[in-house]
Amino acid sequence: MTKKRKKYSQQFKFKVALEAIKELKTINEIASVYNVHPTQVKSWKKQLLAEGPTVFGQNLAQQLREQEARETELYEQIGRLKMELEVAEPDPAAVAAMQEMLHNVPDGYGVITADDFNLALLENPDLIVIDVRTQGELDEKGVIEAENWTHVPLEEFVAMKDQWPADMDASIVVYCGSGHRSTIAMSILWAYGYSDVRSLKGGFGGWVEAGYPVVEFALP
Numbered sequence: 001m002t003k004k005r006k007k008y009s010q011q012f013k014f015k016v017a018l019e020a021i022k023e024l025k026t027i028n029e030i031a032s033v034y035n036v037h038p039t040q041v042k043s044w045k046k047q048l049l050a051e052g053p054t055v056f057g058q059n060l061a062q063q064l065r066e067q068e069a070r071e072t073e074l075y076e077q078i079g080r081l082k083m084e085l086e087v088a089e090p091d092p093a094a095v096a097a098m099q100e101m102l103h104n105v106p107d108g109y110g111v112i113t114a115d116d117f118n119l120a121l122l123e124n125p126d127l128i129v130i131d132v133r134t135q136g137e138l139d140e141k142g143v144i145e146a147e148n149w150t151h152v153p154l155e156e157f158v159a160m161k162d163q164w165p166a167d168m169d170a171s172i173v174v175y176c177g178s179g180h181r182s183t184i185a186m187s188i189l190w191a192y193g194y195s196d197v198r199s200l201k202g203g204f205g206g207w208v209e210a211g212y213p214v215v216e217f218a219l220p
Contacts, residue, residue: 008036013044020045025112025198032113110186112198114210117173121146128165130174132157132185133204137177142214144175144207154181157188168193175200175207 012034019030020041027045031038112120120127129146131138132154143149152160154176165172172194176182182199189197200207208214 014048016041017044017048021048024110026116028119029112029116032116033111110183110190110198111179111201112173113201114207114212117200117207118210118212120171120173124171126171128170128172130172130185131204132174132176132181137204138217141204143217144204145213145215152185154185157185161192164189164192165194169195172197173200174198176203178205179203 016030016034016036019025019034020027025033027038027041031041034041121129125147127146128148128150129144131143131149131151133151134153134155135151138151143151150163152163172189174182174185174189174197176185179199179202182203186197186199202209204214
């Protein structure tokens, strides 16, 4: 039986190629997020760089402007919430606004899969890992072992800014139980100017489901 070749829309190709050009994620990360082969990602990136926005069809320049506008609005929303997050007990309206903002984050944006996270831990000993779960979760379920692991609960995330990395360009991965709280923490770090922050897809639960080990939490 002949295997059918997958067909991708012009918009899909452009979106993937654009992600590759931005270089916010590795080729393998992008391939994992969009479920395509890394070689295909490289090929679309090469085409887009060589031939410009018209390579995959008509009106793609407009699509580029619209996507950039959406991302600009996303960062503006994060910035507007920054002042509210400074206080010890954020206003409920600010929290609700943050929740709404998270729904507008582009699919897969800022995410790292368990497989790629494991690879990053092996390849980059300087990778900073921030666990934003509660103390109870750490005691009950354990933690992901990492050389530069730190615990900053989301409930105290802004109040514990002194525990954040000093280097604003440091590579950081944030994780929680399922991925939601870590996305909030990632957005807060973006708001404060950190440039290389990702949230673990599926969180601690996704890491365990992927078959990767955890260790018992012990006070430093």
